[in-house]
Amino acid sequence: MTSFPATDEAVRIAAPAQGSLRRKRRRETLRNLAFLSPWLLGVGLFFLYPLFSTIYFSFVKYDGYTPPTLVGLRNWKYVFTDFPNFWPAMENTVWLVLIMVTLRVAFGLGIGLLITKIKTGAGLFRTAFYLPYLAPPVAATMSFAFLLNPGTGPVNNILGALGLPQPGWFNDPTWSKPALTLLAIWGIGDLMVIFMASLLDVPKEQYEASELDGAGPLRRFQHITLPNISPIIMFAVVTGIIQAMQYYTQPLVAGKVASGVIGGSGQQFEPGYPDKSTLTLPQLVYNLGFQRFDIGSASVVALVLFVLSMIFTGLLMRRRGGLLSAED
């Protein structure tokens, strides 16, 4: 490393050069900012502003009408210690994230694998498994509520005819979340297509080489298929978690249909039927914010949801090395 003496002469000579360098840098910064401005505007408007507003609202009493007043940690205390619906909603959301996402990914991958292996009629199966994904969530949920109706539904009639137990499905707190999971698995088409594309992309030479080495189907899946599709599994898990954290429509519609509170303009439906077993955190945000107009407490729940999403995604990103192949 070469060093120059910082004499007065050197400073005098360097000064104009530094000035023009600074101007150049400033121009560059401004240019970069100009290019970045759409993104910055988007982040400011749609991320930072809502985020800081939510943080602010979590410390005020605000009913959406009268001006907000600061109440310190009151909303936080209410949500965590006094509001009976928070912990059931938290438990349900975590259950859905862990069980529903795992099963969706497992089924999506399983069906994708099966269809890529089928020699004849693959197109028919592809269509059959993809079609349910196109059904609107409300229609799909109402159909499931009809199929799984404990009293009149064909599913229980068949189970009864076979001498098997007939669950209460959406009317039984023990079976309501498994029923929702069945509904989610039924609409697996999106994941199936993504997994199929990634499975077909695995280099055939690797399978051929492993077969020559005497690897069986299980070892080939473990050492060739899985490492090759690990980025797609990662994608499926992360997007699945985000979907599960935003789970709102299906449990609400299922609860409404099962409880019988589907008509009647004067009726207000409290989400979570039966017995808070389908209550999710996004429903709680709506219930607190737009049914009870306790915007402060709704903001607390929204922030909890945000932090929870960060934790789940952060944990997965830390495991990124384990999930992604070396080339990624």
Place this chain on the structure above:
Amino acid sequence: MPRVHRAVAAAAAIALFGTACTGTPAGTTASDDPSAKNVEILFWHGWSAPSEVKGIEASIKNFQAKFPNIKVKVVGNINDDKIKQALRTGGPSSPDVVSSFTTTNVGAFCSSNVFTDLKPFIEKSAINLEETFPKPVLDYTQFEGKRCALPLLNDAYGLYYNKDAFKAAGIANPPKTLSEFEAVAKKLTKPKGDTFSQLGFMPNYHGYEVTTSQYGALWGLKYFDEQGKSNASKDPNFVKAYQGQKKLVDALGGFAKLEKYRTTFGDEWGAKNPFHTGQVAMTFDGEWRAGMAKDAGIKFELGVAPVPVPDDQEDSYGKGYLSGTIIGISNKSEKKNAAWELTKYLTTDTDAVVNFSNAIHNVPSTFEALKSPKLADDPIMDVFIGIAQHKDSNSAPASVNGGAYLVTLQDLGYQYESGKITDLPAALKKADEQIDKDIAQAK
């Protein structure tokens, strides 16, 4: 200040500025349309059945004939969620006049000021409320002394029964006490395998109008004490009411069996209501059910009577649960005087009240309308008018957070009827604490 901190502070300042620009309630009296001339107002209501929609449209038509300077745009089938949200939002598409079926929400409407204080308008029109409306309807349309709503027809709840099923079971008269009721319900129940071909009565909560407030009315429950604190663990009738309901559940087949049968029921507001189809032989419901049952073409003779009362309250037979439609004016309305003209007409004009009452089979809400010769001569409606005027008839009180306390008590009911809660007094104490905490949070 480090750059990151400056950015955070700036964003926070923007957020705070933005949030400071939230809606502020308008004044309680309007000065922009003092003579209410040539204005158009928007009226939201919750009726959805064709006969009811026809009824309200006829009323509005009569109003416009009387007030040609006020045009009324009507939007129906609106629930309370939409009402609460629209009243806060304001703007040209938000309603000026709003009606709601949920009387327990009056507390939330009044305390949040989303409904205009009607006192100045009532004084201007020199309406003597006590001489115009019965006390119970006046009670459920105000909150803590603030008059932000008026009654638009009254609802009384009674016992509907299938006279043919009664005859077939050899029962002569509707039951008057809960003991008689249980015996009659059992007699009318016909098991079929692990379900029923006919059930005497569906006692489970979620049996449509079988709610906490309905059972509460049988027992005359006092939900709050003088200090406004929840009273569930202190009023001994709460324990009796829950135990009585559970006894009925157990007597008629048990929670699980009844629950499974309940899932075979059709829509409460449609033709396949289980009472219409004969799946249940008795039901608690409002006076409108008679009209709906006839519209559905029921094939049995309809009977109505007051709801049964606890054995130790036999002298209160004839009472029932009261509710009704309430009507108010949006505080953000800029046409409050025109909105008041419509509100005043619909609630106090005797012909308007009587015609609307006849059209939708509701109990009139003014003294004048109740004794009007134009009121349809209907023996079924007479039973409900009797219930509405009974001294012991009662209603669930309004609270600052709407019906949140009823949701808490109903949740307790689900858990008790299904056997998840066994220590009822302890559960009631916990419910009291919860209700008080929820109210404190809303204040």
